[in-house]
Amino acid sequence: MEQMRTSQHVDDLTTKAHGVNPEAEPLVVAAPQVRGAVPGFVWTGDVGRAKAVIRLPDPELWNGKLLVGGTPAVRNEYSLDWLLGDIALQRGYAFAACDKATPGLTLRDPMRSMAEWEPAYVALVDQASQLVHDVYGQLAERTYIAGVSNGGYIVRMMMERHPDRFDGGVEWEGVLWHAQTRHLMTTLPVYVRDYPIYCNWRGDRSGVERSAALERIQEAGLVPESSSVWDTYFMVYWVLSLWLYGRSLDPDWEPFAAAWSNDWLRDPTPLAAYPWQERQHVLQERITPIANTGRLTKPLLSVAGNWDCLVSFSHNADAYARLVAQQEASRWHRMYEIERGNHVDGMLRGGWNRQQPVQPYFEAALYYLENWLERGLEPPASGRYASIQEFTPEYDKLLSAVAEHTLDDPLQSGASDER
Secondary structure (H helix, E strand, O other), rough: OHHHHHHHEEEOHHHHHOOOOOOHHOOOOOOOOOOOOOOOEEEEEEEEOOOEEEEEOOOOOOOHHHHHEEEEOOOOOOOHHHEEEHHHOOOEEEEEEOEEEEEEEEOHHHOOHHHHHHHHHHHHHHHHHHHHHHHHHHOOEEEEEEEOOOOHHHHHHHHHOOOOHEEEEEOOOOOOOOOOOOHHHHHHHHHHHHHHOOOOOOOOOOOOHHHHHHHHHOOOOOOOOHHHHHHHHHHHHHHHHHHHHHHHHOOOHHHHHHHHHHHOOOOHHHHHOOOOOOHHHHHHHHHHOOOOOOOOOOEEEEEEEEOOOOOOHHHHHHHHHHHHHOOOHHHHHHEEEEEEEOOOOHHHHHOOOOEEOOOOOHHHHHHHHHHHHOOOOOOOEEEEEHHHHHHOOOHHHOOOOOOOHHOOOOOOOOOOOOO
């Protein structure tokens, strides 16, 4: 087969052998445990307009299953290697991921769009399934999909639109794209505009103005308990994300067409002026074709931190659960609200600030999905979970490196993770 001629056999598929990509490292507190080499085949190439990497353990190590990874943001096909890839490969999965066809600043091109994500993932599943057949002489007995952030949106979308291709899915902090609800283009402008007011950057804001700004920030989904890290999210995510997705979803609004300026991190006024309420008709036209529906017909487990400072819990995770309920599909869905979990676990490296990592819950949810579909064991009920010990009695078997640190519970004291 042509696919096999373009693949390569290696002694170890994990990052312990081939190293970690710079786009994978920031997503986790620390690398997952790698307890041994996983020899097998690796394939890299194009799937439609997307770049993909597909890794297949040797036949004697394969567990009979394929796991497709939904990549976050506009990161590349290697970005899940620490968050999911190393874990999946050690458990015997064939693992496939792609860059959604829009890596980096691709979405700044008005001729490109998030609508490319769906066909990219259809092509990825087709390619991975063919490689599975070539290597193992059979198709996968189970195909799962798991992803984070906009990769979580991918998981939801593929489960809604292509249930014939998957047995089940797990998503972490998926972005909710839906024209009739709050979404990033209606919350990011609030964060970008009101955070400098709340912090009184200019030094002339009254107490009334600052209190009103805080109320608007909370209405847009943030919780005041997470305010100690708002400055970091402003500098790293809020302004940049508004500029990048704004160009894609409302390209005719002039400030979005401008080149990126670091000056916006000191004075975001041009972007903060985005009149999202007046531009709803434009956003609706762009978002409706890619919108989530909540129409699930197979199992989907969701985990999300309720301190999420980018993809707010109330307007994304919780709103998606309501959307599923409206479709009378809740029997297929579990929503796990993780107490004090934020959006990017990697930001906990400099100090936990009373937060906790969500990756262990994401990993545990994958095992719950396996048990649900393969052994008929119902997963935990939807609800709020304060610790990994409460969520799973088998926390000591998790490969997520941060799982062991949650046992020390540095959250109450605000202690830093020294790892």
